[in-house]
Every structure is written in structure tokens, then in C-alpha cells.
Amino acid sequence: MLTIVINIGNTNIRFGLFEGEECRTSWILNTKPYRTSDELQMQFTMMYQTHHIDASTVDKVVIGSVVPQLTYDITRAIKKIHGLNPVVVNRETASGVQPKSKQMGTDIYANLVAAHHLYPEGKKIIFDFGTALTASCIDAKGETLGVIIAPGIITSLNSLIHDTAQLPEIELIKPKKVLGLDTVSCMQSGMVYGFLGMVEGFIDRINAEVQEDCFVIATGGVSHVYKPLTEKIHVADRLHTLKGLYYLGESAS
Numbered sequence: 079m080l081t082i083v084i085n086i087g088n089t090n091i092r093f094g095l096f097e098g099e100e101c102r103t104s105w106i107l108n109t110k111p112y113r114t115s116d117e118l119q120m121q122f123t124m125m126y127q128t129h130h131i132d133a134s135t136v137d138k139v140v141i142g143s144v145v146p147q148l149t150y151d152i153t154r155a156i157k158k159i160h161g162l163n164p165v166v167v168n169r170e171t172a173s174g175v176q177p178k179s180k181q182m183g184t185d186i187y188a189n190l191v192a193a194h195h196l197y198p199e200g201k202k203i204i205f206d207f208g209t210a211l212t213a214s215c216i217d218a219k220g221e222t223l224g225v226i227i228a229p230g231i232i233t234s235l236n237s238l239i240h241d242t243a244q245l246p247e248i249e250l251i252k253p254k255k256v257l258g259l260d261t262v263s264c265m266q267s268g269m270v271y272g273f274l275g276m277v278e279g280f281i282d283r284i285n286a287e288v289q290e291d292c293f294v295i296a297t298g299g300v301s302h303v304y305k306p307l308t309e310k311i312h313v314a315d316r317l318h319t320l321k322g323l324y325y326l327g328e329s330a331s
């Protein structure tokens with residue numbers, strides 16, 4: 079059984095080709111600029127060719143989106159390529175998790191669902207380092223304990239660069255020391271140690287609030303930068319959100 083899972087985020091559209099529950103290949107496209115369904119169809123087809131995917135062998139397509147403007151056009155493109163209706167999942171899709179929030183973004187819901195399936199024991203926190211930096215927390219029964227939405231790291235960096243005359247673009251890597259003496263190292267310290275402090279602070283505060291040392295999962299764009307810098311994050315998994323969407327697709331059909 080071949081399933082294509084698509085996560086439409088504010089910065090990237092991530093695809094995963096699943097064989098059963100295993101994600102075999104994954105690739106990403108930029109979300110912006112928004113494209114027409116004809117342009118999307120062409121791009122998706124090219125990506126399939128690159129990854130040697132024959133559209134006619136795909137049994138099912140699952141879409142999760144936090145960009146409503148794109149959901150319709152991507153659905154149309156998928157219909158044209160595969161001749162099938164994709165399964166669009168969201169917080170209303172039933173699962174073992176109670177989202178509780180009536181506004182919860184599909185990616186946050188998918189993160190909770192994946193944590194509930196993959197790490198059944200105890201309480202879990204999922205950090206998503208995307209356009210926004212989100213943290214969500216769930217207990218072993220599948221009850222949502224709550225969510226945090228903070229500015230994303232690259233989003234913050236871009237606004238810092240945009241609003242200043244003399245600050246350049248930098249690579250998001252750990253500087254040699256916390257205190258820097260050149261602009262780039264100073265900014266790297268602010269971005270890397272600043273957000274690391276935010277993430278570690280959230281973990282401590284959540285653990286105190288839910289009275290347990292939660293298991294912590296990191297996913298999304300720049301999670302690989304922060305995972306090696308702290309023992310408070312237990313696993314990093316780029317495919318975590320896609321896996322949650324896959325499970326939601328299973329319960330939707």
C-alpha cells in the first residue's frame with residue numbers, strides 16, 4: 079500500500095512517500111510564492127520523476143494544511159495527477175487524541191497524534207521548529223495538556239535583519255563562545271543560545287506544570303541545530319509531523 083502524505087506549512091510543503099507505515103522518501107518545496115494548481119501539478123510531477131514515483135501506483139494521498147489558500151489548489155493538482163480524491167485531515171479528524179482547542183493547526187494536531195502512537199508511555203512534549211516555534215504537550219491517555227506558539231527562529235532572524243541597517247544574513251550555527259566580538263558571532267549567539275534558552279525554559283516550566291519529566295521530541299526546519307545542544311530534547315525526527323498526518327489519514331478512511 080503506497081501513500082503520499084503532504085504537509086502544507088507556511089514556509090515549506092513537505093512530501094513523504096509511505097509504504098505501509100514506513101516513510102521511504104521525503105522531499106520539500108517552497109510554499110511561496112503561491113502557485114496555481116496547473117503550476118503545482120507540473121512541479122509535483124517533476125518531483126515524482128526525480129524520485130522515480132509512478133503516480134498510478136499510489137493508492138492514497140493524505141493532505142494536512144495550515145495554509146487554507148493552498149489546500150484547494152493542491153487538492154486539485156493531486157486530483158489531476160492521480161485521478162483520486164485526497165484525504166484532507168484536520169483537528170476534526172477523529173483519532174485517539176482529543177485536540178481540545180477549536181483552533182488548533184493541523185500540524186500541531188498531527189504532532190500530538192504521532193507522539194501518542196510512537197511513544198505511548200507517559201507525558202510528551204513536541205517542539206516544532208517551523209515558521210512558528212510551537213510546543214505541544216499530551217498525556218498517555220491522549221488528552222492534550224496545552225500548546226505554546228512562539229515566533230519561529232528564522233522568522234525572528236529575518237525580522238531582525240530586515241529592521242536593522244547593519245545586520246547581515248548569518249548561518250545558524252553555534253558560535254565558539256556565548257560572548258562575541260564580531261557582528262556575525264554576536265548574532266549567532268543571540269539566535270542559537272537565545273532560542274536554546276527559550277526551549278529549555280519551556281521544558282522546565284511545562285514539566286513543573288504537568289508534574290512529570292516529559293519525553294521531548296523535536297521536529298521541523300531547524301530542529302537539527304538545537305537537538306545536539308541540549309540533553310533536554312530526547313529525539314529529533316524530521317518526519318514526525320508527516321507520520322502524524324499518516325495516522326490521521328488511516329483513521330479518516
Ligand SMILES: Nc1ncnc2c1ncn2[C@@H]1O[C@H](COP(=O)(O)OP(=O)(O)O)[C@@H](O)[C@H]1O
Nearest residue numbers: 087088089090207208209210232233298299300
Ligand atoms: N534543511 C534545512 N536546513 C536549514 N534550515 C531549514 C531546513 N529546512 C527548513 N529550514 C528552515 O526552517 C524553517 C521552516 O521549517 P518548516 O518546518 O519547513 O516550516 P513550516 O512547517 O512552517 O513550513 C524555514 O525558516 C527554513 O529556512
Ligand SMILES: CC(C)(COP(=O)(O)O)[C@@H](O)C(=O)NCCC(=O)O
Nearest residue numbers: 087088144181182183185208209210
Ligand atoms: C501555529 C502555526 C502558525 C504553525 O505553523 P507552521 O510554523 O508549521 O507553518 C499553525 O499551526 C497555525 O496556523 N495554527 C492555528 C492556530 C492554533 O494552532 O491555535
Ligand SMILES: [K+]
Nearest residue numbers: 087185208298
Ligand atoms: K511545521
